[in-house]
Amino acid sequence: MGAHLVRSYVTNPDTEPDPLKPAGFAPDLGFAERKERVMVATQEQMNAAQLPVEQRDYCAHHLLKLMKCKRDNWPNFLACKHERHDWDYCEHQDYVMRMKEFERERRLLMRKKRTEEAQVA
């Protein structure tokens, strides 16, 4: 934990990806085919539920189900465990995908550096 900070500031500042910038490589580089992410909740549905902008991601359909379940079961605040778990699991998978994207970017940067050094040598 924190090894990436030492890498990005001390040892390998040129091959660590910037967490704020989007990917610098083509999304299909290294993949034969890639599955697109599907957005299930529509914009009208998210508007009707008045979701904050930060929560209008690819897991919004689970969140909408959870909100409906909570509204229907109030005051039983222990009722919506299944829906909450679904939303949490979707968010977890989204975070794992973010980690994998970061690692992919890093390996592509290291590969680029290796090819450049091989060309120079």
Added chain:
Amino acid sequence: MAALGGRWVGALFKGKGTGVTVFMSGTRAASGISKDMLPGPYPKTPEERAAAAKKYNMRVEDYEPYPDEGRGYGDYPMLPAKSQHERDPWYSWDHPDLRKNWGEPMHWDFDMFIRNRVDTSPSPVPWNTMCKHLFGFVGVMLLMFWLGETFPAYQPVAPKQYPYNNLHLERGGDPNKQPEEEKHYEI
């Protein structure tokens, strides 16, 4: 009082006596102080200095008037400018709240040096040490904050992906302008 005739009128205009003694001839109030007990002009001869020291209940060796620079101090003694906070709190003073004994010579600014007002107590640590500690600490903290801004700590994750062309409409984008198409993939 008035039965003694109008003698108080004469006393009033002749300037005999001070305070209420003017109206009550033959009586003397505690506030009726005699002229020789009041402060006088700057002492020039050693005899005048001795007399002034005796007047102020001080030893001749300790008595030192203010310099004669026309500032109106007269023969009033120049005492060290230390407030009553610095006096021993455990000694049994005649006036415990003023930390003063009866008849003691009072500083010119005594009313300023009472314990509710100006405090000249020395700082517990030398002034330079206090400055070094404070500015050293503040400087180190500012340095650390600057380092944190220049080299922020972050989680090793890519930025979060949002649908509908990065929520172009939800973030207030122009509905007529076509946003740049962005596709997101699973990994």
